[in-house]
Amino acid sequence: MVRVRFAPSPTGRLHIGSARTALFNWLYARAKKGSFILRIEDTDRERSKKEYLDQILESLKWLGFDWDELYFQSKRLDIYKEYAQKLLNEGKAYLEKPEILRFTQDTSPKDTEQSRSARVQKPEDKDKRREAIIFKVQPQKVKIKDLIHGEIEFDTSVIKDQVLIKSDGTATYNFACVVDDGLLGITHVIRGDDHISNTPKQILLYSALGFNTPQFAHIPLILGKDGSRLSKRTGATAISEYKALGYLSPALVNYLLLLGWSPGQNREIISITEAIKAFEIEDVNKTAAIFDLDKLNWINNHYIKESPTEELLDLLWPLLQKRYPQTERSAVSSVLKLYQGRINNLLDFLDWADFFFLDEIEINEEAKAKFLEHDLSKEFSLFIEGLDKLEVFNVENIERVFRDLVKELNITSRKLIHPIRVALTGKTIGPGLFDVIHLLGKERVKKRLKKWVREENK
RNA sequence: GGCGCUAUCGUCUAGCCUGGCCCAGGAUGUCAGCUUCUCAAGCUGAAGACACGGGUUCAAAUCCCGUUAGCGCUACCA
Numbered sequence: 001m002v003r004v005r006f007a008p009s010p011t012g013r014l015h016i017g018s019a020r021t022a023l024f025n026w027l028y029a030r031a032k033k034g035s036f037i038l039r040i041e042d043t044d045r046e047r048s049k050k051e052y053l054d055q056i057l058e059s060l061k062w063l064g065f066d067w068d069e070l071y072f073q074s075k076r077l078d079i080y081k082e083y084a085q086k087l088l089n090e091g092k093a094y095l096e097k098p099e100i101l102r103f104t105q106d107t108s109p110k111d112t113e114q115s116r117s118a119r120v121q122k123p124e125d126k127d128k129r130r131e132a133i134i135f136k137v138q139p140q141k142v143k144i145k146d147l148i149h150g151e152i153e154f155d156t157s158v159i160k161d162q163v164l165i166k167s168d169g170t171a172t173y174n175f176a177c178v179v180d181d182g183l184l185g186i187t188h189v190i191r192g193d194d195h196i197s198n199t200p201k202q203i204l205l206y207s208a209l210g211f212n213t214p215q216f217a218h219i220p221l222i223l224g225k226d227g228s229r230l231s232k233r234t235g236a237t238a239i240s241e242y243k244a245l246g247y248l249s250p251a252l253v254n255y256l257l258l259l260g261w262s263p264g265q266n267r268e269i270i271s272i273t274e275a276i277k278a279f280e281i282e283d284v285n286k287t288a289a290i291f292d293l294d295k296l297n298w299i300n301n302h303y304i305k306e307s308p309t310e311e312l313l314d315l316l317w318p319l320l321q322k323r324y325p326q327t328e329r330s331a332v333s334s335v336l337k338l339y340q341g342r343i344n345n346l347l348d349f350l351d352w353a354d355f356f357f358l359d360e361i362e363i364n365e366e367a368k369a370k371f372l373e374h375d376l377s378k379e380f381s382l383f384i385e386g387l388d389k390l391e392v393f394n395v396e397n398i399e400r401v402f403r404d405l406v407k408e409l410n411i412t413s414r415k416l417i418h419p420i421r422v423a424l425t426g427k428t429i430g431p432g433l434f435d436v437i438h439l440l441g442k443e444r445v446k447k448r449l450k451k452w453v454r455e456e457n458k
Numbered sequence: 459g460g461c462g463c464u465a466u467c468g469u470c471u472a473g474c475c476u477g478g479c480c481c482a483g484g485a486u487g488u489c490a491g492c493u494u495c496u497c498a499a500g501c502u503g504a505a506g507a508c509a510c511g512g513g514u515u516c517a518a519a520u521c522c523c524g525u526u527a528g529c530g531c532u533a534c535c536a
Binding site: 007008009011041043044047096132134149152153154155158159160163164165166167168170172173174176177192193194195196197198200218220221223225227228229255258259260261262264265266267268285286287288289290291292294295297298299301305339341342343344352412413414416417418420421427428429430431432433434 | 460461462463464465468469470471472483484485486487494495496497498499528529530531532533534535536
């Protein structure tokens with residue numbers, strides 16, 4: 001029975017990279033009909049926050065990654081101590097006073113003056129601090145058979161003795177991780193590339209503790225546009241941000257799937273159910289991938305285009321109410337339909353279709369200069385007259401009125417179409433003009449056109 | 459510094475294990491054309507890559523060695 005886990009720490013929102021780790025774990029569990037376990041690594045009291053926990057859980061749900069079991073490390077502190085004590089009793093670990101380490105260890109390049117002083121305890125804490133429990137690292141060769149990278153060999157003689165329990169009584173990441181993975185019977189550890197170097201330390205711990213060592217699969221990291229680690233600087237990084245921007249969950253999952261894995265047959269669009277069938281962890285790439293918003297947009301556009309309008313409206317509705325509170329839901333559907341396939345995300349719609357929701361539209365200055373600079377009083381008045389005569393105000397009739405008028409005036413249709421669009425929407429881009437006129441309704445169209453008719457013609 | 463990971467179009471990738479079908483396929487993005495009332499979509503086309511250097515071989519993107527570059531770890535963070 002396959003048992004995998006995803007172990008986020010609630011020190012921030014769910015990151016794109018973490019989400020992909022979660023995805024591959026979840027996918028593997030579902031593909032192998034195993035269990036997907038969620039473990040919250042909240043041992044760092046200072047940085048762990050309830051709101052982040054809620055956010056992470058919500059994001060995972062939104063993406064559709066349901067979990068079978070849930071654990072909190074903060075509730076397992078005694079267990080870690082117990083196992084550390086066991087190693088102590090067996091002579092595999094020893095106690096050490098906090099002071100000693102501080103002055104013998106400062107050899108790493110990143111160990112600046114600042115981080116060093118940050119680590120030094122405050123004098124008043126001194127008495128409260130107990131000795132740390134340290135694991136004795138035996139020099140040996142450790143071989144990992146990584147499902148993605150193949151065989152990796154480490155010489156543990158270059159690894160320092162590892163702290164198991166810090167002098168504040170809490171467990172370190174590497175120790176808590178191994179105790180939990182061992183106790184929870186994790187069979188496959190699927191995690192980010194950046195943990196490869198932690199693996200030999202953990203393997204030593206597994207055997208010292210008498211646990212079975214799980215299989216490892218280290219998936220590559222996701223990088224930002226500039227090739228550095230994905231950070232705020234390079235764009236949105238949290239899943240919740242993409243949700244807020246109006247990206248569809250299946251689209252985002254589809255995109256994440258394509259990052260480092262390929263379903264074969266040159267397929268780009270794949271549903272999660274199909275992915276479960278086709279997924280093999282061994283097929284995951286070894287190379288770090290750059291997060292490309294253009295392609296995400298393309299995929300999202302595709303999913304929006306394919307979605308039933310009503311379903312899309314369900315997703316859009318909360319955003320819409322926020323921006324245009326007066327709107328009636330039943331009126332939106334037909335507008336949205338015209339924009340499906342034109343927008344890359346739901347937020348685009350709110351911007352592009354604003355003229356439909358606002359009474360006073362904002363006219364783009366450039367568009368105005370280009371299409372409304374000369375007097376169109378005559379054309380607009382005649383068009384309004386034509387519309388007024390219509391018994392049935394539908395797209396067909398509107399177009400007929402327009403075509404007749406153009407013929408009568410002996411001008412090309414584009415000479416009039418663009419100015420009317422700008423007058424009605426404030427923009428040069430948008431859906432077909434006759435659809436727009438029909439959607440806005442006769443009264444609003446007349447009102448907006450009349451604004452451009454000079455007094456003497458009214 | 460030490461240890462480790464990685465290296466195919468700008469980007470995501472197929473091919474690599476099992477050398478020839480690859481003067482490297484697809485997608486996205488870019489550019490051009492068609493369509494058209496604009497935008498988007500759609501269709502057609504163009505440009506665009508095996509990091510570098512050595513081997514092995516009749517034959518190398520694919521196997522071997524080296525170099526370079528990027529990244530990770532090297533914490534009483536996770």
